[in-house]
Amino acid sequence: MSQFKTIIFDLGGVLVDWNPRYMYRQIFSDEAEMERFLAEVTTGHWNEQQDAGRTLAEATELLVAEHPHYESEIRAFYGRWTEMLNGAIEDTVVILDEILDKGKHRVYALTNWSNETFPYALDNFHFMHWFEGILVSGDEKLIKPDPAIYELILSRYNIERSTALFIDDNLKNVHGALAVGLPAVQFESPEQLRAFLVEKGVL
Numbered sequence: 001m002s003q004f005k006t007i008i009f010d011l012g013g014v015l016v017d018w019n020p021r022y023m024y025r026q027i028f029s030d031e032a033e034m035e036r037f038l039a040e041v042t043t044g045h046w047n048e049q050q051d052a053g054r055t056l057a058e059a060t061e062l063l064v065a066e067h068p069h070y071e072s073e074i075r076a077f078y079g080r081w082t083e084m085l086n087g088a089i090e091d092t093v094v095i096l097d098e099i100l101d102k103g104k105h106r107v108y109a110l111t112n113w114s115n116e117t118f119p120y121a122l123d124n125f126h127f128m129h130w131f132e133g134i135l136v137s138g139d140e141k142l143i144k145p146d147p148a149i150y151e152l153i154l155s156r157y158n159i160e161r162s163t164a165l166f167i168d169d170n171l172k173n174v175h176g177a178l179a180v181g182l183p184a185v186q187f188e189s190p191e192q193l194r195a196f197l198v199e200k201g202v203l
Contacts, residue, residue: 145176
């Protein structure tokens with residue numbers, strides 16, 4: 001028997017293959033320049049602010065003002081955002097399906113995602129509709145690893161934290177969950193996750 005009664009999935013990097021390089025490799029011929037652009041212009045911190053509720057338009061204009069020589073490349077970030085998606089991580093979708101098929105666990109999603117771009121995911125990934133509930137950071141104006149976002153999903157869906165498991169590819173977010181007493185595991189690959197879930201009696 002599994003100690004877990006509820007499984008909470010992150011989405012990007014766990015069930016959805018999102019990477020800005022898929023799109024920017026079509027723009028930059030120099031890989032090193034692309035990596036500098038991603039590290040110094042469209043930074044992770046900048047992107048997180050959209051996940052926290054800042055509008056895409058405001059974010060774009062802010063960056064264009066700071067880096068006018070990269071205007072077209074910056075505007076492509078959200079102008080061609082869907083090209084950053086490389087489909088579902090199918091082997092993880094199979095795991096999600098197996099958990100649901102067993103019918104022994106409640107299943108939710110907790111994602112750092114802009115509320116402006118998330119509707120596209122709902123329309124284009126059928127498994128988004130398998131969850132009992134999805135908490136989207138952009139709707140809540142909170143992002144992982146803020147303790148408040150973990151507390152919010154637990155309270156909103158009446159989840160007992162000690163018998164829940166949170167799965168995220170970002171170690172920072174895993175540590176955030178553990179800090180509020182929510183068991184968590186870092187996703188490294190579908191194979192690694194499957195082995196962990198088998199060991200814990202979920203699969």
